[in-house]
Amino acid sequence: MDATVPSPIVATPTAEPLVRVENLTCAYGRNVVLRDVSFDVPRGEVLTILGGSGCGKSTLLKHMIGLEQPAQGRIWLAGEELTAAEGAARRRILASFGVAYQAGALFGSMTVLENVMLPLAAHSHLDLPARELVARLKLREVGLEQYADYAPAELSGGMQKRAAIARALALDPAILFLDEPSAGLDPITSAELDALILRLSRALSLTFIVVTHELASIFAIADRALMLDKQEKGIIAVGKPQDLRDHHPDPRVTRFFRRGEETQV
Amino acid sequence: MTPDNSASLDIDTDSTPARLRLSGRLDAEHCADLWPRARAAMTQGAVVDTSAVDYCDGTGAALLFDLIQRGGTVEGLPERFAPLLAELEPDHPLIIPRRPPPPGVIATLGRVVAEVTLEARAAIVFIGEASAAFASVMRRPRELRLGETLRVATSAGADALPIVALIAFLLGVILSFQSAVPMRQFGAELFVANLVGLSLVRELAPLMTAVLLAGRTGAAFAAEIGTMKVNQEIDALVTMGLDPMRFLVLPRLIAVACTMPLLTLFAELIGMFGAALVLIGFGIPMATSASQIIDFVDMSDYLTGLFKSFVFGLGIAGIGCMRGLQTGSGARAVGAAATSADVRAIVMLVVADGLFAVAFYYLDW
Ligand SMILES: Nc1ncnc2c1ncn2[C@@H]1O[C@H](COP(=O)(O)OP(=O)(O)OP(=O)(O)O)[C@@H](O)[C@H]1O
Ligand SMILES: [Mg+2]
Numbered sequence: 001m002d003a004t005v006p007s008p009i010v011a012t013p014t015a016e017p018l019v020r021v022e023n024l025t026c027a028y029g030r031n032v033v034l035r036d037v038s039f040d041v042p043r044g045e046v047l048t049i050l051g052g053s054g055c056g057k058s059t060l061l062k063h064m065i066g067l068e069q070p071a072q073g074r075i076w077l078a079g080e081e082l083t084a085a086e087g088a089a090r091r092r093i094l095a096s097f098g099v100a101y102q103a104g105a106l107f108g109s110m111t112v113l114e115n116v117m118l119p120l121a122a123h124s125h126l127d128l129p130a131r132e133l134v135a136r137l138k139l140r141e142v143g144l145e146q147y148a149d150y151a152p153a154e155l156s157g158g159m160q161k162r163a164a165i166a167r168a169l170a171l172d173p174a175i176l177f178l179d180e181p182s183a184g185l186d187p188i189t190s191a192e193l194d195a196l197i198l199r200l201s202r203a204l205s206l207t208f209i210v211v212t213h214e215l216a217s218i219f220a221i222a223d224r225a226l227m228l229d230k231q232e233k234g235i236i237a238v239g240k241p242q243d244l245r246d247h248h249p250d251p252r253v254t255r256f257f258r259r260g261e262e263t264q265v
Numbered sequence: 266m267t268p269d270n271s272a273s274l275d276i277d278t279d280s281t282p283a284r285l286r287l288s289g290r291l292d293a294e295h296c297a298d299l300w301p302r303a304r305a306a307m308t309q310g311a312v313v314d315t316s317a318v319d320y321c322d323g324t325g326a327a328l329l330f331d332l333i334q335r336g337g338t339v340e341g342l343p344e345r346f347a348p349l350l351a352e353l354e355p356d357h358p359l360i361i362p363r364r365p366p367p368p369g370v371i372a373t374l375g376r377v378v379a380e381v382t383l384e385a386r387a388a389i390v391f392i393g394e395a396s397a398a399f400a401s402v403m404r405r406p407r408e409l410r411l412g413e414t415l416r417v418a419t420s421a422g423a424d425a426l427p428i429v430a431l432i433a434f435l436l437g438v439i440l441s442f443q444s445a446v447p448m449r450q451f452g453a454e455l456f457v458a459n460l461v462g463l464s465l466v467r468e469l470a471p472l473m474t475a476v477l478l479a480g481r482t483g484a485a486f487a488a489e490i491g492t493m494k495v496n497q498e499i500d501a502l503v504t505m506g507l508d509p510m511r512f513l514v515l516p517r518l519i520a521v522a523c524t525m526p527l528l529t530l531f532a533e534l535i536g537m538f539g540a541a542l543v544l545i546g547f548g549i550p551m552a553t554s555a556s557q558i559i560d561f562v563d564m565s566d567y568l569t570g571l572f573k574s575f576v577f578g579l580g581i582a583g584i585g586c587m588r589g590l591q592t593g594s595g596a597r598a599v600g601a602a603a604t605s606a607d608v609r610a611i612v613m614l615v616v617a618d619g620l621f622a623v624a625f626y627y628l629d630w
Contacts (some may be wrong), residue, residue, distance in 0.1 A: 125297035126324070129304075134293075134327040136354050136361070153594035171293050196352075203349050203393050204322050221355025238510035 018043040018207050021256035024073035026059050027135045032081050033059045035233040039226060044205035046221045048212055057211045058102055062181055064098050078174060093125050097175035098168035104160040112163045113148035119170045120127035138166040141196060158184045194220045227253055272298040282310040288317030291325025309336035316341030326350045334358055343465035352369040391587045398510040409500055414516040421482040422524030432473055433532035437461060437539030445547050454547045461540040462558035466570045470532040472618060475577035483585035486517055487606035490589025491599040518579060525578025526571040569630055573621055581610045
């Protein structure tokens with residue numbers, strides 16, 4: 001990990017990107033979903049990935065966290081090449097980030113609290129009372145303090161989502177991947193989640209890669225937005241969300257943002 | 266490791282109030298050692314000096330929260346990290362819902378009785394609903410999902426032939442060998458065929474086939490329907506106006522009830538074949554064994570055996586489907602449903618077989 005004290009607010013890209021995707025091609029069998037995608041994410045950035053349903057956002061995320069092998073291309077996380085790493089090295093890289101999956105993916109045989117404590121037990125030496133306290137406070141942050149002893153199946157869809165986010169955040173890992181964290185949440189809870197993301201990215205320079213469709217959330221949290229397209233099988237726009245909305249030449253991009261604006265009012 | 270990549274705790278107990286000085290990186294990795302020490306050193310009103318903290322993430326904030334809850338006051342936390350601690354609301358103690366105390370013996374007994382009653386009730390309701398669905402399908406045979414029924418019949422029946430053959434053959438061989446040795450002392454090897462034939466037809470073939478079916482098919486029904494329940498597929502069926510009884514349960518019941526007697530018959534034949542093979546070794550030709558069995562085992566013996574296996578099949582399929590529909594939520598519930606379907610089916614077999622034995626005795630079949 002970085003030995004130096006992180007600067008207070010990181011908005012400008014630093015020399016060495018924390019996440020680097022190079023000429024990535026993603027395919028399921030012969031069905032190519034993304035072709036030749038490259039981008040960097042500097043430390044402390046909040047990057048949102050946008051695009052229509054089925055354009056490959058979850059697929060891109062799955063490749064970045066090593067769940068799928070790329071057909072071509074390379075991926076670096078925190079300076080180490082994920083696509084080349086094997087065995088212990090790969091496990092170490094996998095432990096350096098947190099993921100909240102689109103469907104929650106909580107372990108049904110454990111309580112919510114045990115789910116959140118699991119990464120703490122696996123990757124830290126904290127004693128049991130400390131782990132429990134950290135986990136309970138994470139649940140407090142996502143508003144589930146009272147539900148610690150519930151089984152995941154006893155929670156609503158949005159509550160499961162929040163519990164999954166608490167689990168992903170348990171260790172405050174350097175990189176966090178969130179797949180549609182605010183889908184299924186009411187606007188107020190969703191705004192609280194945005195505030196949590198901003199707080200962590202400002203104070204700890206954590207890097208967030210967030211798949212989301214919520215325009216309000218994109219404008220609130222994103223340093224940069226990256227837009228994928230199903231026809232192009234790749235990136236059609238990258239930039240500050242405001243710039244994409246106001247100045248982008250591609251009508252597909254502006255329409256995405258404008259439509260949202262119309263429905264917002 | 267560089268000094269500024271670690272954390273340290275200095276405790277000054279001489280001054281009043283006591284002072285704890287935290288410095289360095291307060292994260293999950295570096296808090297592990299000093300957290301228990303800090304907890305032990307904490308006294309009411311102690312001051313926690315955090316001005317030398319370089320980094321403080323959620324774990325560090327949780328440590329400070331813990332110390333505040335134990336009566337400490339945090340001083341000098343760098344402004345950058347203050348929001349993390351403030352957001353945890355360190356003035357509000359954690360709400361830890363109290364678990365209810367474990368129930369006593371009498372409460373447990375009452376609960377068990379209630380569960381058994383409820384389960385019996387559920388079984389009766391299930392039988393009623395299945396019968397109603399069957400009656401409506403009898404009136405309108407087109408409502409039966411024939412394709413699904415045939416698919417289940419294939420996987421529960423035809424696909425089970427090899428394993429049924431294996432067990433039945435083994436059964437026949439062992440039975441005839443174990444009885445032929447003592448029978449020879451009386452010169453009665455010839456009657457081994459009668460013995461094996463009758464016990465296979467009346468008891469062992471129906472029972473062994475049913476035990477196999479309970480493990481193979483009953484548990485699979487419970488797991489399959491249970492997974493559908495967990496994925497809300499059952500809810501989707503109901504809201505589309507499709508009765509799960511007719512859509513899922515009936516094809517399975519009919520398929521198993523039809524294939525089970527056939528499987529049993531097959532097991533009987535294979536078992537007799539195995540027995541006859543052994544008897545050749547005792548000098549009895551296969552034709553002799555066959556004619557012994559044909560003379561000795563009546564049609565009524567075959568019919569009782571097949572009737573039993575029909576009832577067993579219905580029971581196993583019914584228990585599998587019922588357990589599947591009763592599945593709770595989550596992956597573990599599916600496993601529990603499959604296991605309990607298997608166990609209950611076997612208990613049902615034992616009870617039903619006992620009842621049959623008594624009934625056939627009085628009916629003199
Ligand atoms: N496991 C899989 N096997 C085969 N094809 C897949 C698989 N997962 C996704 N796909 C295909 O890849 C494409 C992209 O899917 P993906 O899940 O990445 O979409 P998405 O952008 O996340 O959409 P959404 O916003 O609806 O979640 C789709 O066309 C889908 O059919
Ligand atoms: Mg997706």
